[in-house]
Each structure stands twice: as structure tokens, then as C-alpha cells.
Amino acid sequence: STSCFLLLTSFLKIYFYTGVSGVSGLPELTVVGLVDDQQFMYFDSNTKKAVPKTEWMRQSEGADYWDEETQNDNNYHKSFKNNIQVAKERFNQTTGVHTVQVMYGCEFDDQTGETDVFHQYGYDGEDFLDLDLKEMRWITPVMQGIPTVQKWNNNGALLEKDKHYFNTVCIEWLQKYVQYEKSSLKKTVSPQVSLLQKSSSSSVKCHATGFFPSGVTISWQKNGQEHHEDVYLGELLPNEDGTFQRTSTIRVSPEMRSGLTRKNKLKWKQSQNNREQTQYSVPIGIIVGARAAVVLLVIIGVAGYMVYQKKKGEGLKRC
Incomplete structure (x- = not known):
């Protein structure tokens, strides 16, 4: 995966x-x-x-x-x-x-x-x-x-x-x-990433929330390669606590969609460059990238x- x-x-x-x-x-x-x-x-x-x-x-x-x-x-x-x-x-x-x-x-x-x-x-x-x-x-x-x-x-x-x-x-x-x-943030930033899908829908959403600062982009991978077709990037939105949220949506085939209905477990780990990252194991790759610069x-x-x-x-x- x-x-x-x-x-x-x-x-x-x-x-x-x-x-x-x-x-x-x-x-x-x-x-x-x-x-x-x-x-x-x-x-x-x-x-x-x-x-x-x-x-x-x-x-x-x-x-x-x-x-x-x-x-x-x-x-x-x-x-x-x-x-x-x-x-x-x-x-x-x-x-x-x-x-x-x-x-x-x-x-x-x-x-x-x-x-x-x-x-x-x-x-x-x-x-x-x-x-x-x-x-x-x-x-x-x-x-x-x-x-x-x-x-x-x-x-x-x-x-x-x-x-x-x-x-x-x-x-x-x-x-x-x-x-x-x-x-100004009153608490430690704890970003979360979730996959959202309606059972009858042909689209899957990757929703990232609770991140700060706002310099985050979302990209999709298919079979290890960047995938840009049928992808819609939602608007960057503020949360009440000063953090941000954003959603990226991709259209998927029934075969791909069937693997997204169960056993999607969220876990945390620390990346090698000491930037916090969230890992989500799914059959279709989603990578939430970020601008490397301030x-x-x-x-x-x-x-x-x-x-x-x-x-x-x-x-x-x-x-």
C-alpha cells in the first residue's frame, strides 16, 4: 500500500x-x-x-x-x-x-x-x-x-x-x-488526515485539518506515480483555533473504490527531518505535500x- x-x-x-x-x-x-x-x-x-x-x-x-x-x-x-x-x-x-x-x-x-x-x-x-x-x-x-x-x-x-x-x-x-x-497558538498543533467517501460515490476525499502554518498542498499518487487527472483541490479554510483545513477530491473506478471501504487505520510518527507527519495506509496513494520554504x-x-x-x-x- x-x-x-x-x-x-x-x-x-x-x-x-x-x-x-x-x-x-x-x-x-x-x-x-x-x-x-x-x-x-x-x-x-x-x-x-x-x-x-x-x-x-x-x-x-x-x-x-x-x-x-x-x-x-x-x-x-x-x-x-x-x-x-x-x-x-x-x-x-x-x-x-x-x-x-x-x-x-x-x-x-x-x-x-x-x-x-x-x-x-x-x-x-x-x-x-x-x-x-x-x-x-x-x-x-x-x-x-x-x-x-x-x-x-x-x-x-x-x-x-x-x-x-x-x-x-x-x-x-x-x-x-x-x-x-x-x-499565538494556544495548543500544540496536531494535524489530522482522513479519507472520506460515500458508499455510492465515485470520488474519494483526502481531508487534512489542524495544520499550521497554511503552506500545505495535497497531491495524489497512483502506483507510485503522481496522478493529476480528475483531481479537485478545495479551498484553504481557517479553523477557529488558528489552524487550517483543506480537502482534495479524486474520482476513482469501482475496482479502486472497493479497497477503500475498510481497514483504514490512522497512526502518527515523526519524520526524519523532525517535521510532524501523519501516515494513512490505503490502496490508492495520497501524499499531502508541503512547500519547503517560508x-x-x-x-x-x-x-x-x-x-x-x-x-x-x-x-x-x-x-
Whole structure:
């Protein structure tokens, strides 16, 4: 027989900054921070205040942190107005709804210690700028981005600060947020994996629940090989205790289904790399895989990098 495993690692998504112009009644800037699919902070340019959205963030950071975040986001709002005006001029736009976004982040593998980073800008849903950290230079797929690329690539000091931020500062904050969230759990995480099937159904479900963090994926094996046909992956859902659950469903033939009706026993064991895993012996293999890395994903507006520059006493990065 084959087995069903639940391997636990961390997967993080942090900060969605969205800047919009040309829409009345909506904030020009909205900031939503997410960690493991939990919203932990919020800011918009109407309320002009950054606030925590989880108890673990309220307990971990005090008033000074939120005052600084509020100041940073309000300063970013001012920079956003300048940057979107520059972009509109370059694209020869005078009216209409327009958006600016930046996605930057760092990835940390808690098993190997390896890291990876990325930093990308977008305008009206299209790629605008991309930082190649291996070459330490900005690139652009559109002619409207050339003036900014030339300006930023000629600023060696700014490129060095980018490099330091992604290789050091970003990783440090990633690890700090992971610890904040882990410490909020009031009990030891005890994930469970179950096979669910109705007697008349042609489908079998592998249901994983009670795992933390949320970076878990479910895959199926048939005769020792990965199997992707007739597989549906359900939505990642939160549990009341701060853990998560997810279900993967596969359609099976009557011959395969007959072996799933009895003698399915759940047991626990410790994996060699000290990550907790659940084994479930069944005739059809189910492997609950996991992202091997801790990922920090940050999506922000066109002056994105503002928080780091502000803390270093620098001006906001402008196009």
C-alpha cells in the first residue's frame, strides 16, 4: 500500500498595497497585510491610520510600531499621487481609472537556509518594472519604463540598499512575523488526515485539518506515480483555533473504490527531518505535500519600498 503524509512548513503572504486614481468614493490607497492567509493589519487613505487586525499582532507590536506604520503609509499616499501622475503622462492618459502596484518579497527555506527574492512594479495590470537582483539592475518591458530604469540603475547607492534590504532586512522581518503567529497558538498543533467517501460515490476525499502554518498542498499518487487527472483541490479554510483545513477530491473506478471501504487505520510518527507527519495506509496513494520554504510575499503600490527607505531616513523612491 501507499501512504498519506501531512508535512508542515510555513507559507506567508504579507502586504497588499493598491493605489487607484479616477474613482470617486473609494480610498486612493488601501493597504491589507496578510500572514498565512490571515489579515493582520489595515490602512486606507480615508481613515489615514494603520491598525492591527489579529490579536497576535496587537500583543507583539506596540503603539510606536503602529504610529510609524501610519506615518509611512500616509507618506506613501503622497508619493503615490506623484508617481501615478508621472505614469499617466508617459502613457499619454488624461482621464479614466488607473492603478499602480508593486510586488516584492523574500523567500526563506527553513530546512536549507536558502533564500530567494523578487521586486516587480505594475501599472494598469501590466508589467512595468522588474528588479534583477542577481545582476543588480532594473529592467522594463515597455518604453514608458525606460526613464525610470535609467534613473534607478545609475543610482549605485540605492541599488546597494535594495540588495541589503532583500538579503537581510526582509528575511529578518519574515522570521519575526512567523514567530509572532506561531506563538499565538494556544495548543500544540496536531494535524489530522482522513479519507472520506460515500458508499455510492465515485470520488474519494483526502481531508487534512489542524495544520499550521497554511503552506500545505495535497497531491495524489497512483502506483507510485503522481496522478493529476480528475483531481479537485478545495479551498484553504481557517479553523477557529488558528489552524487550517483543506480537502482534495479524486474520482476513482469501482475496482479502486472497493479497497477503500475498510481497514483504514490512522497512526502518527515523526519524520526524519523532525517535521510532524501523519501516515494513512490505503490502496490508492495520497501524499499531502508541503512547500519547503517560508515565503514572504509583499504586494504594494508604485512607490513600494517606502517603508524601508523611510526607516533609513531616505526620501521615497520616485519614477
